[in-house]
Amino acid sequence: MNSSDAVVLAVDVGGTTMKGAVVTVGGETVVTATRPTPATDIVRALVDLLEHLAAEAATRGLSVESAGVVTPGMVDEETGTVLFASNLNWRDVPLLAQLRSLLPFPIAVGHDVRAAGLAEKLLGAARGSENYVHIPIGTGVAAALVSSGRTITGALGATGEFGHIPVIAGGEPCVCGQNGCLEVYASGGGVARRYVAAGGEALSTRQIVAQLGVDPIADEVWGDAVRVLAQGLTIMTLLLDPDIIVLGGGFSQAGAALLDPLRVGLANGLAWRDAPRVVQSQLGSEAGRIGASVLAMQVAGHEARLAEWAVAH
Amino acid sequence: MNSSDAVVLAVDVGGTTMKGAVVTVGGETVVTATRPTPATDIVRALVDLLEHLAAEAATRGLSVESAGVVTPGMVDEETGTVLFASNLNWRDVPLLAQLRSLLPFPIAVGHDVRAAGLAEKLLGAARGSENYVHIPIGTGVAAALVSSGRTITGALGATGEFGHIPVIAGGEPCVCGQNGCLEVYASGGGVARRYVAAGGEALSTRQIVAQLGVDPIADEVWGDAVRVLAQGLTIMTLLLDPDIIVLGGGFSQAGAALLDPLRVGLANGLAWRDAPRVVQSQLGSEAGRIGASVLAMQVAGHEARLAEWAVAH
Numbered sequence: 001m002n003s004s005d006a007v008v009l010a011v012d013v014g015g016t017t018m019k020g021a022v023v024t025v026g027g028e029t030v031v032t033a034t035r036p037t038p039a040t041d042i043v044r045a046l047v048d049l050l051e052h053l054a055a056e057a058a059t060r061g062l063s064v065e066s067a068g069v070v071t072p073g074m075v076d077e078e079t080g081t082v083l084f085a086s087n088l089n090w091r092d093v094p095l096l097a098q099l100r101s102l103l104p105f106p107i108a109v110g111h112d113v114r115a116a117g118l119a120e121k122l123l124g125a126a127r128g129s130e131n132y133v134h135i136p137i138g139t140g141v142a143a144a145l146v147s148s149g150r151t152i153t154g155a156l157g158a159t160g161e162f163g164h165i166p167v168i169a170g171g172e173p174c175v176c177g178q179n180g181c182l183e184v185y186a187s188g189g190g191v192a193r194r195y196v197a198a199g200g201e202a203l204s205t206r207q208i209v210a211q212l213g214v215d216p217i218a219d220e221v222w223g224d225a226v227r228v229l230a231q232g233l234t235i236m237t238l239l240l241d242p243d244i245i246v247l248g249g250g251f252s253q254a255g256a257a258l259l260d261p262l263r264v265g266l267a268n269g270l271a272w273r274d275a276p277r278v279v280q281s282q283l284g285s286e287a288g289r290i291g292a293s294v295l296a297m298q299v300a301g302h303e304a305r306l307a308e309w310a311v312a313h
Numbered sequence: 314m315n316s317s318d319a320v321v322l323a324v325d326v327g328g329t330t331m332k333g334a335v336v337t338v339g340g341e342t343v344v345t346a347t348r349p350t351p352a353t354d355i356v357r358a359l360v361d362l363l364e365h366l367a368a369e370a371a372t373r374g375l376s377v378e379s380a381g382v383v384t385p386g387m388v389d390e391e392t393g394t395v396l397f398a399s400n401l402n403w404r405d406v407p408l409l410a411q412l413r414s415l416l417p418f419p420i421a422v423g424h425d426v427r428a429a430g431l432a433e434k435l436l437g438a439a440r441g442s443e444n445y446v447h448i449p450i451g452t453g454v455a456a457a458l459v460s461s462g463r464t465i466t467g468a469l470g471a472t473g474e475f476g477h478i479p480v481i482a483g484g485e486p487c488v489c490g491q492n493g494c495l496e497v498y499a500s501g502g503g504v505a506r507r508y509v510a511a512g513g514e515a516l517s518t519r520q521i522v523a524q525l526g527v528d529p530i531a532d533e534v535w536g537d538a539v540r541v542l543a544q545g546l547t548i549m550t551l552l553l554d555p556d557i558i559v560l561g562g563g564f565s566q567a568g569a570a571l572l573d574p575l576r577v578g579l580a581n582g583l584a585w586r587d588a589p590r591v592v593q594s595q596l597g598s599e600a601g602r603i604g605a606s607v608l609a610m611q612v613a614g615h616e617a618r619l620a621e622w623a624v625a626h
Contacts, residue, residue, distance in 0.1 A: 131468040147465045154554025155444040158586060161551035166544050166582060177584035231479050238474035241467025271490035
């Protein structure tokens with residue numbers, strides 16, 4: 001078999017959908033498949049999707065070398081155990097062991113946000129950086145932290161809970177049970193909720209941003225979001241000293257309306273040092289799935305070939 | 314020469330004093346010497362101290378293998394350059410190159426707080442942990458961050474500026490030029506200043522803690538300090554997921570008056586995950602100097618022998 005016929009499978013398991021793909025070891029995506037995440041028996045549905053992807057590969061004469069699966073929550077990447085994932089209603093799920101017992105190829109299990117961070121480094125906005133932070137901002141907020149080229153995973157696989165850092169003492173309540181968390185103010189979910197609470201209609205982040213300058217409620221809610229996010233990025237910079245901060249997720253689509261005031265706020269928050277660069281993600285919602293394929297390449301022993309992916313993009 | 318005659322030199326350069334020692338490669342401290350840090354020509358005074366330590370070693374028939382020097386500020390440990398150290402009035406000082414040109418043995422230059430963190434892991438309160446945070450709290454506050462056994466150094470050698478993370482939006486001014494920094498409230502300097510500002514006398518942290526329960530100003534200022542520090546440790550835990558947080562410096566001498574309410578505050582701040590252990594430093598003000606000797610052991614190729622130090626302690 002020619003190595004150009006070798007492929008890896010990748011699935012990004014989210015609370016709403018499971019995004020899968022078949023990717024050649026040279027970095028070409030040949031099949032994608034997205035399925036809804038069921039309320040129960042998620043592992044069964046995940047195995048179905050992986051088997052579907054493997055069958056799609058087989059019909060094309062492609063040989064599956066490995067699979068990479070990424071999930072949200074607290075993930076112990078060494079044992080492949082998901083300690084806790086509220087979106088999936090999982091607690092202590094030995095995902096890697098379960099998948100290994102059901103599938104015939106090597107498998108890697110990782111954390112969605114950390115894997116997305118790897119993808120942004122390999123192919124996206126953090127290319128070339130050894131010290132960066134990747135912050136996807138959607139309904140909620142998370143972060144992947146990379147220092148000296150290595151992902152910071154922590155004692156329990158629970159690093160980067162940036163959305164829940166307490167930034168406003170005695171602030172508004174968060175779904176997590178605390179008050180004043182960053183994502184209460186600075187997330188798609190937070191901005192939409194606070195816009196309605198202040199008397200506005202139910203609008204998306206995009207729609208609220210479109211009202212800036214003409215709608216005082218939009219100005220106020222967005223101003224709070226930018227101010228709190230700048231405070232969070234200041235904290236991140238002072239603790240971790242990244243040279244680049246990549247903002248992802250739907251929220252980052254706001255572009256200049258977000259990035260311009262955010263850069264000013266971050267620079268003002270750093271009295272005695274320069275601010276790191278703050279840029280928008282290049283891979284967007286594909287970053288998690290691409291990250292899963294990177295993990296699959298690593299578990300298959302094809303890490304060296306990832307250099308080709310960087311060139312191809 | 315017997316390897317038991319081999320020693321390393323260690324100096325912890327602080328804003329007030331330079332603490333030096335001669336330490337055998339087996340981990341025994343045979344000489345210590347502390348000198349005031351001069352206002353100018355600090356490198357000259359540092360070289361004098363190292364030469365004095367080397368002479369003390371020579372009179373005992375001991376052979377100097379290397380020296381380790383740690384300093385505060387932003388330190389690029391690869392090049393041995395101190396990018397900025399306000400206490401020493403240094404900017405872009407090529408310390409390693411200067412010391413190498415003046416001294417005949419291998420030299421390592423490191424960051425005082427990160428080196429102290431290494432010492433706490435080897436010999437102190439973080440023994441056995443691969444994911445910990447060491448936070449010396451004195452006049453100001455800093456932090457050494459270790460993940461998967463590796464010190465997080467960042468893009469500019471400027472990680473761990475925990476004392477300056479903004480925790481109270483629009484809070485009291487800090488010497489750094491910002492407002493609402495953690496150390497404005499939760500440090501030896503901050504507590505003493507706020508106690509006076511609230512109408513109290515000029516007292517030390519120790520004296521203020523002794524007034525708890527009988528002096529409402531002490532209760533208020535200390536309560537603020539604990540609350541802000543708990544908020545900071547919550548942020549640290551959510552971002553970095555350590556399994557142990559080691560508190561050092563004079564402030565941590567408060568013992569239970571600090572640790573008991575702090576542990577409660579941290580647990581309350583972490584809605585969905587367990588808190589890491591919070592403990593007091595075991596090495597205290599010696600941690601930086603011991604860390605410098607660890608760096609000296611590494612540069613001399615004696616890293617394997619550090620295992621003996623752990624046993625000896």
